[in-house]
Amino acid sequence: MSLLAMNDVSLSFGGVKAVQDVSFSVEKGEVFSIIGPNGAGKSTLFNLISRLYDCESGQIFWQGEEITSVPSHRIAELGIARTFQNTELFEHETVLRNLLIGKHIHRRSNAVADMFFLPSVRRQELVFRKEVEDVIDLLNLQHYRDQVIANLPYGVRKMVEVARALCIQPKAVLLDEPSSGLNPEETEDVSFWIEDINEELGATVIMVEHDMKLVSQVSDRVLALADGQVLATGTPPEIQQHPEVLRAYLGDAE
């Protein structure tokens, strides 16, 4: 049974078929990349998986269970975390508080106990704080812990968003263009922490990415999309030599 399976999923916006009969599956423990030219439907796929958009047809399965019409706030509970291409953080809060909200779904205390900060709540908070600190160490965010997001440079914000996704303790992380807007040095780091997330935390990584160097470094399998349709799926070398993929990127040889 695959961790995530898309089954003939389609969605159009007006006359534009953003995603058309797309099927693929992601196995547990993989690093799975989705590539394609601009407008190929990569981000739309992410938004379908995280239930921001409704599928017009087709089904989505998570661990064998259909999640095609699960409300989007339940996605985190299922163990799917995501980041956004242009980061969606709580801008007026510190890094630490942004990460702690990742623990929302794991909180088990009631409002009254919370408001009196009873010993049980205190213990729970200590556990959360410990787990958050582990993520901070993993992604080297110690220096920024108490800074407000609005004051941080873009590259750091992207890392904070990844860190927040990890605080959910997800089974799968959806990374939407983790290297966009980063300098070459930062992009180099991306491949390291993707491996850390995958190997140390055991999370499946599904990412949309343009940087082919990064994609071939970290991916187990790659899905190539163009005009909302699947061109090919395979290992990074297979995809890079696939004639359909070459045509989509480079155009026809005259």
Add this chain to the structure above:
Amino acid sequence: MEVLQLLVSGVSQGCVYGLIALGFVLIYKATEMVNFAQGEIMMLGAFVAFTFANLLGWPFWMAVIMTLLVMAAFGALTERLILRPMIGEPPFSVLMLTIGMGYVLRAGAGAIWGNEPRTLTTPYSGGIVDLGGVIIGYENIVIIVGTAVLCLVLFLFFRYSRVGIAMQATSQNQLAAYYMGIPVKRIYSLVWALSAGIAATAGILVAPVALVDPLMGFIGIKAFAAAIVGGFGSLPGAILGGIIIGVVEQFAALYLPPGFSETSAYVILLVMLLVRPEGLFATMLQKKV
């Protein structure tokens, strides 16, 4: 002595403005809508309490609890049935809708309870404390203490509780809130319930000193001024803005010619907008380059 006396009645009147302003700010922060029927919701709360405590003769504490529950449910239902279908509509339509809602509530209250002013009698009505010449009615003490307690509870709620923190998260970034597992739509209903509950509390607190009639909700306009003075978006600012307006009104009533007291709220608002347009507690971060 006179100054102290004015100060106490000003603060107690200001607390009522502050509580209504708090309702404005809560809804605005969470949903980016302005609910101009906030004053009318307070009025409805006062009538519901009047019905339970005086018409049905329930014990006062029970009437208070039931009023808060009924009004919270009213707030949640309003959000669910009237405001939610408006998602995606221009803010101006939503604004017109809430103004219209205010009219409907005023007319509805008049139809149900009549337009004659009523008085909510409470177990503490009429008592006074003499603090060396400063005479304070029990009602005013209850208003001030009640507001203080409510503020403390709200502070703890937003600072520590799971739902309170989820409300803050939702107000800052809905999309991110969704993917942290926060049911954003349910949070909206809860914010409306909370806001209506606070308005009802204001209604119950002010009813013993003011008359309960369908027009009492008009002080919502002054409360709106208070919210802006406080820096629309800041909860402590709303209370402080309310208190400033309440106190200035009292002093204006005594020391200035007739009429000034009623307009002083708007004078403060204008001065504030000229001098410090972001309000006492600025919540909008300056754009950094």
